[in-house]
Amino acid sequence: MDNYADSYRRYLDGDDNGLREIIAKYQHGLTLYINGIVRDICLAEDIMQETFVKLAVKKPKFNGRSGFSTWLFAIAHNCALDRLRRNAEHKQVQIDECFELSDETDIEREYIREEQKIELHRAMKKLSPEHSQVLYLRYFEDFETDAIAAIMHKSKKQVGDLLYRAKKSLRTELERAGFTYED
Numbered sequence: 001m002d003n004y005a006d007s008y009r010r011y012l013d014g015d016d017n018g019l020r021e022i023i024a025k026y027q028h029g030l031t032l033y034i035n036g037i038v039r040d041i042c043l044a045e046d047i048m049q050e051t052f053v054k055l056a057v058k059k060p061k062f063n064g065r066s067g068f069s070t071w072l073f074a075i076a077h078n079c080a081l082d083r084l085r086r087n088a089e090h091k092q093v094q095i096d097e098c099f100e101l102s103d104e105t106d107i108e109r110e111y112i113r114e115e116q117k118i119e120l121h122r123a124m125k126k127l128s129p130e131h132s133q134v135l136y137l138r139y140f141e142d143f144e145t146d147a148i149a150a151i152m153h154k155s156k157k158q159v160g161d162l163l164y165r166a167k168k169s170l171r172t173e174l175e176r177a178g179f180t181y182e183d
Helices: 004-012 016-038 041-057 068-086 107-126 129-140 145-152 156-176
Strands: none
Touching: 004 016, 004 068, 016 041, 016 068, 016 129, 041 068, 068 145, 107 129, 107 156, 129 145, 129 156, 145 156
């Protein structure tokens, strides 16, 4: 299922392309996930790089007890928490500044979709860090409950409860912002 575990094994055996493949696959997803923790896109990018440096330099052992992506996101999670402990204050960057309008033929529909994404990210930013993390891992990265539990150091039941409360909080925030659902 996780063929990037093979890429990591190849990297450990001396093939630098293995690490390049992992970075190409996970850099954006890790950055967005970490941003949900630290609430600063620039800091999230730094921590994402720190995660890959940790893979490159320390070469931690992947034992296969979980999926490779679960293991990698857990490392990123721990790096983010370590950085937050070291930095008492950090600058916030609006995530909607990172989105650009695309040049689709139906520019109006695309504009509405982008505005909805921005509203979604604004609403998620108002949620607690745990709520935004669990929603991101489940719906943006498609992790299953057991993988999320491993990443966030929680039980499956705790993740299920957290996911339920996070969805409820997100719905409340979206309704408060006047969000309209597209059919």
